[in-house]
Amino acid sequence: MIEKTLVLIKPDGVKRGLIGEILKRFEQRGLKLVGMKMVWIDKNFAKKHYSAHVKKGFYKNLEEFITSGPVVAMVIEGIHAVEIVRKIVGSTEPKSAEIGTIRADFAHVSYDYADKKGITIKNLIHASGTSEEAAIEINLWFKPEEIYDYKTAHEEHVF
Numbered sequence: 001m002i003e004k005t006l007v008l009i010k011p012d013g014v015k016r017g018l019i020g021e022i023l024k025r026f027e028q029r030g031l032k033l034v035g036m037k038m039v040w041i042d043k044n045f046a047k048k049h050y051s052a053h054v055k056k057g058f059y060k061n062l063e064e065f066i067t068s069g070p071v072v073a074m075v076i077e078g079i080h081a082v083e084i085v086r087k088i089v090g091s092t093e094p095k096s097a098e099i100g101t102i103r104a105d106f107a108h109v110s111y112d113y114a115d116k117k118g119i120t121i122k123n124l125i126h127a128s129g130t131s132e133e134a135a136i137e138i139n140l141w142f143k144p145e146e147i148y149d150y151k152t153a154h155e156e157h158v159f
């Protein structure tokens, strides 16, 4: 039941100075940060990370955006972490994301607007969609020795 999931703060989140605000959302729910680094990925790596989307119409703009600056990559652990993190993040389109989620509280762009402008949806975060996706993505972004095993206060008072 205790899972790990991959989260990226995308270049818009980094450049807007929202790293702290975003991290706070995960920490305050008692989730455990077990790996973290800043990485500026190239197009090759982007194709690996977004392998499911490479053939889609929106991929070119997505690739341009995700390689346009550094991202903060992290591995987050917790009970049902994949589902809980996706809930904190909110749905893909900031316009329709629930208020209280990261994508709604720090953005408001719509698919319509992004498509007309020929840009990607800037929604601050990537989070693995399923536990299978999480395992593949963690393996792509992190070496085993970059993921740490330690005890948090939450393991006594929250877990």
Ligand code: CDP
Pocket: 053, 058, 062, 091, 092, 111, 114, 119, 120, 121, 122, 123, 125, 126, 127, 129
């Ligand atoms: O990130 P999430 O899992 O919520 O969505 P996705 O369907 O896996 O798409 C990956 C990313 O591609 C999104 O987060 C958007 O940044 C972008 N995207 C887009 O720009 N336009 C779309 N129609 C769909 C996705």
Ligand code: MG
Pocket: 127, 129
């Ligand atoms: Mg996805």
